[in-house]
Structures are given as C-alpha cells and as structure tokens.
Amino acid sequence: MKFPIDKQFLIDCFKELVEVPSPVGYDLQLRPVLERYAARFGYTVTYDRRGTPYIELEGQDNSKTVLLSAHADTLGLMVRHIEADGTLLVRALGGINYCNIEGSTVIVYTRDGRSYTGMMVCRSHSVHVFLDARTLPRNDETMFILLDKDVHSKEDVQALGIQNGDIVHIEPECEFTETGYLKSRFIDDKAAVACAFAMLKYLSENGLKPKYRTLLAFPYREEIGVGGRYVPEEVSEYIAIDIGLIGPQHAGDERKVSICAKDKNGPYDYELINRLIGYAEKAEVPYVLDVFLNYSTDGNAAVRGGNNLIAADFGMACWCSHGRERTHIDGIEGTAQLMLAYVLDI
Ligand SMILES: [Zn+2]
Structure with a gap:
C-alpha cells in the first residue's frame, strides 16, 4: 500500500523550518516552531535534560517503544x-x-x-x-x-x-523548482523534520496509531556526533532519518530513499535493515541500499553511547551535502512514506 503524503505540506513545512536558525546547540528560535507544529496535529513536545525535544505517540501495543530521530541542528x-x-x-x-x-x-x-x-x-x-x-x-x-x-x-x-x-x-537560499527539485542548505536535516510532521499529519487525519509506542526525537547536537548519545531507557529501536549521499561508488538517487547498511562507524542492524527493505517494497517506496564513506548519524551515536538498542538510518539522497544541497520532492515524499510504513508495521 502506498501512503498518500501531502506534498504541498512537506514543501511549505520545509520552507518554514529551514529559515529558522538552529546551528548546533542553539534551539531558542526553533523550539516554539516545533511545539506549534506538534500542537497542530494534537501532540505535545517534552524535553530531556539535554534539551532534546520528543513527541510521544501512543501505540496499539505500548509494551515496546521505538524511536525515529530527525536532527534539528544544522551547520x-x-x-x-x-x-x-x-x-x-x-x-x-x-x-x-x-x-x-x-x-x-x-x-x-x-x-x-x-x-x-x-x-x-x-x-x-x-x-x-x-x-x-x-x-x-x-x-x-x-x-x-x-x-x-x-x-x-x-x-x-x-x-x-x-x-x-x-x-x-x-542563509539557506531555499528554492523549489517547478520540476520538483529542492535546492537549499540544511536539507540535512530539516527535510527529515518536515517528514516527521507530514507523518504526524497523516496519522492524525486518518485516526491511526503506530503499532508500538513511538518517540519522535529532534536532537540538537547531531552535527558534532552526540545528538543520539543519550536515549530514553525504554527505546529498543533507533531509526535515524538523515540524508543519503550521492557520488561515485554511491547508489544514491535524489528521487529515491537511501537505506544505509554501513557508514564510517560500522554496520547498522542487519535484521532491522531487512525489515526496512520489506516496508519499502510494501509501501512502493523507491529505495537503494548504500554504504557511506565519511558519514555518521545519531543512530550509531546511540549505539556507541552504550544504549541497549538496535539502529538503522535512511533518508532522501542529496547532492552537495553540507553545502547548498539538492534533492527531489520524490525522495522527501518517499522518506515520509517509509517512516509511516515502519511505524504502522504494514
Ligand atoms: Zn544530518
């Protein structure tokens, strides 16, 4: 089944989020914006002592807790x-x-x-x-x-x-073209934050609950490698939603979702990746499996932090990462669809 995502919402939400400054560790201006988007879909934001925002979604089964992260910090x-x-x-x-x-x-x-x-x-x-x-x-x-x-x-x-x-x-210098391309700084990772809200919009409009209790986390220190270092004790799966890469010997494509099998800090969880592949196929999300060179996420920050969990990473592939990046609305939409497929356990 294919999840119909509101693409105009994705675009509008990204455009608003990317203009709000949130360099590493600076959350003053983005905090009220995240709270407003959460409230719009009937959710509230809570914070841990490190200032990481969380949105909690009750599951059909609350005996297990999973977490999806979209880091809120930028360069x-x-x-x-x-x-x-x-x-x-x-x-x-x-x-x-x-x-x-x-x-x-x-x-x-x-x-x-x-x-x-x-x-x-x-x-x-x-x-x-x-x-x-x-x-x-x-x-x-x-x-x-x-x-x-x-x-x-x-x-x-x-x-x-x-x-x-x-x-x-x-300044992000954000521009959406009529052909569906997004050119902007900080697609990494404000596009993933927009995907998280598109997912909440879909769940609330369709009266759906995730299969398991789900936390959405928006860490502010991913770009220095420690955003996911602390994870609430009850979380058993940590899915980092973060950009995919494009380049020689990389499989990334702007119109597809990159599922990362390994980055510079080692492999992600083998069985969890298999499940993500299954979700992508069932939800008809174009995807590639890839191995990234000089790249890391809050997913393996969580593993390296000694948390008792397994981790994975996926997201829209981007040209020119950490510069003025480029991706396509299809890759962003696919990312939101794969997040939905995962939380609903289709
Ligand atoms: Zn990132």
Whole structure:
C-alpha cells in the first residue's frame, strides 16, 4: 500500500523550518516552531535534560517503544574574535565546507536578542587585488564576516551588542523548482523534520496509531556526533532519518530513499535493515541500499553511547551535502512514506 503524503505540506513545512536558525546547540528560535507544529496535529513536545525535544505517540501495543530521530541542528558558525577593523572571525559548528559559504549572507544573533546580517568573505576576496584569490585555502583562518553595518573598529561592533560566542546562521537560499527539485542548505536535516510532521499529519487525519509506542526525537547536537548519545531507557529501536549521499561508488538517487547498511562507524542492524527493505517494497517506496564513506548519524551515536538498542538510518539522497544541497520532492515524499510504513508495521 502506498501512503498518500501531502506534498504541498512537506514543501511549505520545509520552507518554514529551514529559515529558522538552529546551528548546533542553539534551539531558542526553533523550539516554539516545533511545539506549534506538534500542537497542530494534537501532540505535545517534552524535553530531556539535554534539551532534546520528543513527541510521544501512543501505540496499539505500548509494551515496546521505538524511536525515529530527525536532527534539528544544522551547520553554523560561532563568533570567536572581533578584529580591530570591525570584521568578525569565527569557528565552525559542525562540518562546514568554507568553499561552499564564500559570498553567502550570514546572520549574527547576539545574546540580548539583536541580529545583524553580514557576508562571508575570504582574505583574498578579489581576483583583481589578490594573486592567490583562486588558490588560497578557505578555512577558519582565512575567512571572516563583513557586517552589513557602518563599522570600522572593535568598539563599533561591540556597541551593536556583538561578542565572542554569538551564534551565526547561514542563509539557506531555499528554492523549489517547478520540476520538483529542492535546492537549499540544511536539507540535512530539516527535510527529515518536515517528514516527521507530514507523518504526524497523516496519522492524525486518518485516526491511526503506530503499532508500538513511538518517540519522535529532534536532537540538537547531531552535527558534532552526540545528538543520539543519550536515549530514553525504554527505546529498543533507533531509526535515524538523515540524508543519503550521492557520488561515485554511491547508489544514491535524489528521487529515491537511501537505506544505509554501513557508514564510517560500522554496520547498522542487519535484521532491522531487512525489515526496512520489506516496508519499502510494501509501501512502493523507491529505495537503494548504500554504504557511506565519511558519514555518521545519531543512530550509531546511540549505539556507541552504550544504549541497549538496535539502529538503522535512511533518508532522501542529496547532492552537495553540507553545502547548498539538492534533492527531489520524490525522495522527501518517499522518506515520509517509509517512516509511516515502519511505524504502522504494514
Ligand atoms: Zn544530518
């Protein structure tokens, strides 16, 4: 059976979520948005002491608890130093590829609630001025933020309320094409969060309960490898919903769901993957099985954290991961359909 997912909802929900800044560990702005989406479908959000949000779905059988995670954090930056000329030096939050953010608009959030836009600039920023403009490596040492304000000194910047430790969000530059392609930063993993809400929408509109008690988790520290490290004791299966990869010797396709058999931290659970393959076939979800190179999820963070559970990982395949990514609505829809097939145990 094929689950009819509301594609327009998926698109609208993603567009809203991706504009809300949530670099690693920063949940202030996304928290009320997640609570609003949960409430819309009759659910509430609870938090553990690490600030991980959970939505609990009662099952037909509550003797077993399973968990699906869609990490809420994204890559980002943190202000580390204000230079004498009023430019800002940063450190990466998560696996930033600086080549991919040169020229992008960024937004600096101060601790007192103000925000300022700026641009990511390389020290050798112009081919007319610097002979190494094309070759200088882009990294923490060579990149800085040029604020869109008339500032010329450290004091000018401090007067704006900007200080070391401020969070920097990178504009997602989100665009859906008429041909169904989504181009945006942070498809990883806001598209999975949108899938979680599309699943809740389907369940609530059809009055359906998952087979087992189900937790949806939205960790804020996946991009530094520890989002799934703590898992509530009763969880026996941890399914990380996270992007698939595209590249040479990878099977990923934007219009399909990648089920990951192994990533850099080892294999996912053999029997659980077999079950996911079965669900994909029954729900008519186009999928590939794949082995990922330099990749990890909260699923194996949960296993490596010593939790008593088995784990798996699947999601829509993306071009240019950790850059301005691209996928297709078919891959996002398939991800939501496979989540439904899993929780309903079709
Ligand atoms: Zn991810």
